[in-house]
Amino acid sequence: MEELDLLCERRRSAGAPMAAYVGPLRRHVAEGDRRLLRLQYDASPAALRLWSFLLTEEERLHEARAAGAKIVGAMKDLGTVPVMAYALPNVVAFYPDGAWWTPCVMELSDGLLRIAQSLGFGESFCPVRAMLGAFVDRAHFPIPDLLTCSVGAVCDDFSAIAQRVESLGHPILWWEMPHRRPPEPDETAVELPGGFSAPASQVALVRSELERVRSALEALAGSPLGDAELADGVAQANCVRRLLAELRRLAYTADPCPMPALEMLIAEMLAIHFCSDRAESIRVLADLLEEVRRRVKENRGVLAQDAARVFWVNPVADLRVMNLLEDCGGRLAGTEFLFSHALDLIPEDLPPMEALARMALADPMAGPSADRAARIERDARAFGAEAVLVSRIPGASHCALEGAVIARAVRRTLAVPVVEIEVPPVADSMMPTLRAQLEALVETVMERRKP
Amino acid sequence: MTTVVYSSPFVPAEWIAAHGARPKRLRPDPGAAARSAAPVAGMCPYARALAGEAMALHDGQVAVFATTCDQMRRAAGWAALEAPAPVFLFNVPATHATPAAARLYLDELRRLGRFLARLGGSEPSRDKLADVMESYDDRRRQLRDALGILAPREASEVIAEFDRDERPRLQGARRLLPHGFPVAVVGGPLMLNDAQVFDRIEEAGGVVVLDGTESGVRTLPAPFDRRRLRDEPVLELVDAYFGRIPDAFRRPDEALIAWLERELASSGARAIILWRYVWCDLWAAFAARAGELAGLPVLDLDVSGDEGADRRTANRLQAFLEVLR
Numbered sequence: 001m002e003e004l005d006l007l008c009e010r011r012r013s014a015g016a017p018m019a020a021y022v023g024p025l026r027r028h029v030a031e032g033d034r035r036l037l038r039l040q041y042d043a044s045p046a047a048l049r050l051w052s053f054l055l056t057e058e059e060r061l062h063e064a065r066a067a068g069a070k071i072v073g074a075m076k077d078l079g080t081v082p083v084m085a086y087a088l089p090n091v092v093a094f095y096p097d098g099a100w101w102t103p104c105v106m107e108l109s110d111g112l113l114r115i116a117q118s119l120g121f122g123e124s125f126c127p128v129r130a131m132l133g134a135f136v137d138r139a140h141f142p143i144p145d146l147l148t149c150s151v152g153a154v155c156d157d158f159s160a161i162a163q164r165v166e167s168l169g170h171p172i173l174w175w176e177m178p179h180r181r182p183p184e185p186d187e188t189a190v191e192l193p194g195g196f197s198a199p200a201s202q203v204a205l206v207r208s209e210l211e212r213v214r215s216a217l218e219a220l221a222g223s224p225l226g227d228a229e230l231a232d233g234v235a236q237a238n239c240v241r242r243l244l245a246e247l248r249r250l251a252y253t254a255d256p257c258p259m260p261a262l263e264m265l266i267a268e269m270l271a272i273h274f275c276s277d278r279a280e281s282i283r284v285l286a287d288l289l290e291e292v293r294r295r296v297k298e299n300r301g302v303l304a305q306d307a308a309r310v311f312w313v314n315p316v317a318d319l320r321v322m323n324l325l326e327d328c329g330g331r332l333a334g335t336e337f338l339f340s341h342a343l344d345l346i347p348e349d350l351p352p353m354e355a356l357a358r359m360a361l362a363d364p365m366a367g368p369s370a371d372r373a374a375r376i377e378r379d380a381r382a383f384g385a386e387a388v389l390v391s392r393i394p395g396a397s398h399c400a401l402e403g404a405v406i407a408r409a410v411r412r413t414l415a416v417p418v419v420e421i422e423v424p425p426v427a428d429s430m431m432p433t434l435r436a437q438l439e440a441l442v443e444t445v446m447e448r449r450k451p
Numbered sequence: 452m453t454t455v456v457y458s459s460p461f462v463p464a465e466w467i468a469a470h471g472a473r474p475k476r477l478r479p480d481p482g483a484a485a486r487s488a489a490p491v492a493g494m495c496p497y498a499r500a501l502a503g504e505a506m507a508l509h510d511g512q513v514a515v516f517a518t519t520c521d522q523m524r525r526a527a528g529w530a531a532l533e534a535p536a537p538v539f540l541f542n543v544p545a546t547h548a549t550p551a552a553a554r555l556y557l558d559e560l561r562r563l564g565r566f567l568a569r570l571g572g573s574e575p576s577r578d579k580l581a582d583v584m585e586s587y588d589d590r591r592r593q594l595r596d597a598l599g600i601l602a603p604r605e606a607s608e609v610i611a612e613f614d615r616d617e618r619p620r621l622q623g624a625r626r627l628l629p630h631g632f633p634v635a636v637v638g639g640p641l642m643l644n645d646a647q648v649f650d651r652i653e654e655a656g657g658v659v660v661l662d663g664t665e666s667g668v669r670t671l672p673a674p675f676d677r678r679r680l681r682d683e684p685v686l687e688l689v690d691a692y693f694g695r696i697p698d699a700f701r702r703p704d705e706a707l708i709a710w711l712e713r714e715l716a717s718s719g720a721r722a723i724i725l726w727r728y729v730w731c732d733l734w735a736a737f738a739a740r741a742g743e744l745a746g747l748p749v750l751d752l753d754v755s756g757d758e759g760a761d762r763r764t765a766n767r768l769q770a771f772l773e774v775l776r
Contacts, residue, residue: 120739125732151545151702156521159545160736163704167740174702176546178555179518184562201558208551368528392493397521397732400493401529 001025001036003043004051011045019280021060022052034107035426040323042263042302046284046291053275053284054266057094058141060276064092065142070220073144074273076158077177079342080360081148081213082273087233088221094276096147096165097158098269099140100128103425104318111137113425119164126157126396127317127425135165146220147172148213153179153366156397173216175209177360178202180367192362193344195378196371207357214353230352236278238345243285244271245343248335250292252383256301257331258292262322264332265315271342308445309333311385313376313406314393318427321391321434328438329446334383336376340364369402373409380414386445388414389438392422417444453570456508458501458640459517460670461543463560463692464616469583470564471572476614478666479504480643481756489529495728496756498526500642508536513570515563517541519700520733539566545702547693556693557685580684588675594619598668603649603659607641607667614666631656632776633719637663637711637741638726638734639699642756651765652724655772661718664726669710670696699733707737708744715745722775723749724768728756748775 005024012018025036033055041047065071072093074081085093102110104127112133116122119136121129134140149162149172166172180198183189188200218225247267251259259267267288274281295301303326311334316322325331341362347355364372380388388410392399407418419441421434453472464474483503484496491499501523505514513536516527524540531538542559544552568574575583594613598606612619634657636648641664649659663669673695680687697706715723723741727734735751742749750771754760 120736124730124735149702152542153518153524154521156700156732159521159700159702160732163702164736164740166703172703174546176544176549176552176555178544179524179540179542181540181542184565186565205551205555212549368531369525370528370532395493397730398525400490400730401522401525404490405529405532 001029001039001041004041004048007043007045008048016045019049019052019283021056022049025051025055028055032109033105034109035105035319038320039262040260042260044291046287047263049284049287050263050266053277053280054269057276061092061094061142064276070146071142071144072217072220073141073147075147075149075162075172076154077148077150077360078339078363079272080150080210080356083233083237083346083356084210084214084225084230085217086236086274086278087229088217088223088225091217091221092276094141094273096131096134096141096144097128099131099134100126100317100425101319102134102140103127103130107426110140116161121161121164124395125161126155126393128158129161130425132161132164135168135170143170146216148175148216149173150175150177150360152177155365157395173213175213176205177209177363177366178205180361180363180371190358192358193346194340194362194375196362196367196375198361203354203357203361206361207353210353210357210360227352230356231348234346234348234352234355236282238348239282240271240274240278240285241343241345243282243289244268245345247285247289247292248343250289250296252332252334254292254296254301256299256305257303257307258295258301259288260302260322261312261325261332262319263288264335265319265322265337268335268337268343272339303331304329307331308442309384309386310441310445311335311376311380311383311388312337313388313390314338314399316391316423317393317425318423321421321423321427324431324434325389325438328435329442330387330438333385334379336364336372336379338365340375340379365398369398369405370409372402373406376406377410377413380410380416385414385416386448387416387441388418389441390418390420392420394422394424417441417448452511453567453572454512455515455567456504456512457515457517459515459519459523459541459543460665460672460696461517461519461692462515462541462563463672463688464614465580465584465587466560466563466688467567468587468616469575469580470567472567472570474616476616477501477504478611478614478641478643478645483507484756487526487529488533489526493730495520495522495526495730496754497640497642497728497731498522500756502526502530505530505534505536505538508534510536513537513539515539515541517543519543519698520731522730537566537570539563543693545700547701547706548703553689553693557689560685560688577684581681584675584680584684584688585677588677588680591671592674595668595671603652603662604646607646607649607662610666610668611646631658632721632772633658633660634722634724634772635659635661635663635715635718635720636667636724636726637661637669638665638737638752639728639731640665641726647761648726648764648768651761651768652772655765655769656776657722657768657772660720661714663711663714665698669714670698672696699737704737711741712744715747721747722771723747724771725749725751727751727753729753
């Protein structure tokens, strides 16, 4: 962190152009983000900008509220509602779900999990219960003017926590996400982004649900959200997704690895709601991509050549574990952080609501675990992964069986080693175990390389 | 005749019967869980047991799961990969206040009908469906009448017999002799032999005056409107099941809260025993709210279905009721 802060000061002294929000990370440590002291960072101006952008999001939301913007709290769908919201002027959308990283970043000093516990949401629930604490203490994100939440084929943790949020006096627009299933022989099939297919009737249902969301957004903004505005919103979202696609291609295939795992996790997260500033997220990602391209061209990397190539499944509650992979001799060779539908391009040759419905239905959480496993197999193969790591989320209703389905499918078809780990919000006490698991995975990969 | 094994109260028995199959709503055997070969840690014991039951099906049997919780949805996926018999996953919408939700439920009924037809059943005429519904409605009325005078465990077992499509043994059952501290049991479904918990409650000095588990009266469909049943039987079925059964997975969950407030008041319950499986998020979340809403003491009884669970449950019930009496 010191290195990154020094870089910041040097650039400021030299008069290098920097966005207003860019600054030393120690200012966030002073505000309680103590985990930042324990992380290892990429020491580039692009990474400094990425981290500054991420860590100033709450300020950005409060400033937007002060400036009169309407704030939408989109919950659970991870990538759909924000595309619609940002198509309206003076509307900002974010995911209250993102509070799940607050206990990690603040090393539990935030007290959010304690508040959740006091409301009946203890450790049998996923760390996203921190969101409930944030709604209660109001010390983090501003309370949104409109809350939406997809329900149905979602995790029970989230559905239960969101219901509790509503019971505390925060009305929610619930919209149905059906369980995605393959079309039956007598049904019309629709191809979804990412390669899944679904019956046309399910797409129509999601579309009609998103129309309800559209109406709510229009009422909130006081202006119509026409197809032309939505089409532009889709095009802007695709701009983010194209940048990420190229960034992922280079970062996960080039050798030596040109960008660390932690920064890639943060970069991918920008896809779901643009970190509350769509235009700036495009500039942040463009910077990062430029840095990666330069490194690839110069054959420079951040890790040793030939590091073990690991495909990572699920986001980690403790960011430090992304560093740990690299400490153990591994590197990312693909990811599936539960929002692959937010990375795939949204079709631009369809009416925008139809395109958004197809994208929403492609959510890996909405379909069978076998679908998700098939996507992971395909992507792991494409990125040349030599191992798959499934990072279970403690308490999450989907993880117990899903991990087993994915592990079995990957072992059968890819014939690569698979390891399952579980990562709590602050994993310090488990680091020796996690390290042993990751080292064993890397050693297995290295052993398999031997002729 | 195909036997359709299922556990969700949102799957209408009369719909299955009208398509020429035999409905059999199960209380799964906890001992079947091991057969599922599904992971233990993090997985709902009930979903695991039902997946295990699906593994044991044979020719002429099919399993129907419902999407009423994430664990069950994923258990269906697991069973579909492993079970020797066909598995059908019925998408019960979580939302209920929109026409789209009711339409999705209706579409799922029709899809289930086509599934059964492919297995040798047949799509019923409107009159045949109405006849079957009427017959079930009559039997359900008799069941409701009997429940009012039966002791809690017998009442639960009679419902289980009805659900298995057997003739309930209404004669000779023990009559309810109300005594003890009145409690409501509210929550998820019971597994095979779990009705014994009502006896454990009596042994601890309580008496169950309200069975609000998923296996109890809470999830009985509403009586049919006989006139509409003849004109629009499918829509009447949708209303009676999807439109009327309150549950913790529904969003918003106002119907469950209204049901609880109404039934607690009319039953005279003075405490709530919340019956839920470990790793069940939906009922675990409801446990805290139930106490707040009703202003009654709540025992959050997380059950695992494993060996030793009965003794733990009995001890916890004993301690809870000792404090209250």
